[in-house]
Amino acid sequence: MRTNLTTNLRAIWGRAYVRVVGANREPSWLFFEVALPLLASFSFALIYRGMGAPEQYVGFVVVSGAMIAFWQNILWSMAAQFYWEKEMGNLELYLIAPISRMSILMGMAVGGLFMTAIRATLILLIGTWVFGVTYQVSSWLLLTGVFVLTMGAVYGLGMLSSSLFMLFGREAWHTANLFQEPVYFATGFYFPVRALGDLGAMLASAIPLTLGLDAIRQLIFSGTPVNPLFTVKTEMLLLVVATILFNWAALRALRFMENLGKQSGRLTLKGQ
Amino acid sequence: MQWSIETRNLRRTFRDRPVRRLFRRAVGTKVPDKVALESVNVTVKPGELFGLLGPNGAGKTTLIKILSTLLLPSAGEALVDGIDVAKDPDGVRRRVNMVSGGEHSGYGILTVRETIWMFSQFYGVPTKVAKKRADAMIERLNLTESADTKTSKLSTGMRQKMNIIRGFVSDPKILFLDEPTLGLDVGIAREVRAFVSEWIKEHPERTVLLTTHYMAEADSMCDRVAIIDQGRVLACDTPANLKRDLAPDCVYQIEVPLWTETISPLDQMPVVRSVAMEHRGDQGRTHLRVILEEEGGIASVTDRLAKRGARVLSMTRLEPSLEDAFLNLVGHGLSSGNGENGAR
């Protein structure tokens, strides 16, 4: 049991190392990963300014831009990465190793976290400075709690989708691409999700990021009316449920897909 | 005795992709499952270097994938170190590793050393131990100069050496090598073979299952060889026994001055089983590869040649090769053409 744990911890660090080293060796990534997403946030902020929208909307956009970084890290640097690993032939080497598949995924996410944190911080700092956003945090403790819970739920969702990437590869890749923009829209990255209407908001909150973002907005702009979805307490409760649910489902799905792949012969590339 | 590897009536079939299957069914064609392995029974002893020799599509990779827990058997059983691959895959994984020819694993941004270290971590090897093992193998395989090169800059040969080390660094009890010298230069292939042969001798518990479609590789390296074709094991024995039992043992190569007639100088001789003529116009000679029904026939062959005015320039008795055995058994050669990369 103990050796099992150390082996898995070593595996996490081993896989994370690639990302950490990669970020250092190819600093040009920083530009693509930090500068480009900044532009997206800024253009929304400028549009809101131009439309004469309430000033807190600009603040929302900046905070959302920072959170997008974490979401993208999990979806693209972890879940979709399984597709590339399969194409390159790494996936089968991960699968024959005596470790949990979750350790590999965790390694990817942890390795990407370094870059993501830089990116989120820069977006937050530059956005705040350029647009003169002011924050009024009601509770740092709650804010941290909401952030951690959101990450937990999103990570579960990421693992769930990586099980799809593991088996379906290219098809899953296209689907994820297809859903990228609708997800940004539905989670209310760039506006309070209530704007989607009651029903729309309910549906969108199935994506844990929606709830997390809404709660973060409430906590971080506590002075201004924000048109919340639910109370922070309710949202946190829902996030706990989502975290447990998604992680449990992901575990099952990973096991199920691996087994299906071992039966059908789709786990590995045929020609090898 | 506990076998290192044992399969019992192992069978593996593949279905068409669901979409294609639906389509074909709609069109009305029957789609039988593709049989990759048909009732395979092999046993490998601890300490053995066991070869699977067969042409492309024979089912070699399928067998290795089943043994390394990437594929489930469709029927029958496969045991590795006594553990059923279907029932306890994690138990199997702790004991094995695998290297394939032409593998492109790892990440271009890491160096050779880093790549080997990374993969060692998936087996829980402490960093210090991993580095020590890697250094020893890097030196042994003459990879020192490239050890700190990014893997994206490696040549095919260097890359395959790295892959080999990658598979050995976890110090597995049982190692699967799927065409490990595929596409390598003669020199590098030889280094890799020597490395594997030495590794297995270092420890009596170590076992290697190697697939290949290079005859000479199977012949020179393996303790025992299973000849596999179309998912069936046709024979399984030591290379020497296979040659003795399956290859004709009276093979001569005779050189005569260029023989311009289409009809062989040895036609209609009951003692001659077959003759292959190869003309070397540039040397003004013809090589005859003669297989005799019996040892004593060689005298009448030289008599006949003399009568026909084909003076014998040289005559060599050939050792029967594994290729002769394979041809005799399978009825066709290996489709790889002249892909041999200089075993021996």
Ligand SMILES: Nc1ncnc2c1ncn2[C@@H]1O[C@H](COP(=O)(O)OP(=O)(O)O)[C@@H](O)[C@H]1O
């Ligand atoms: N994942 C798969 N899906 C469908 N058919 C497969 C798959 N893997 C192998 N096959 C088929 O099984 C047969 C054996 O293949 P393989 O084991 O790769 O042979 P070898 O390694 O000896 O060249 C081939 O006809 C191949 O097309």
Ligand SMILES: [Mg+2]
């Ligand atoms: Mg093969």
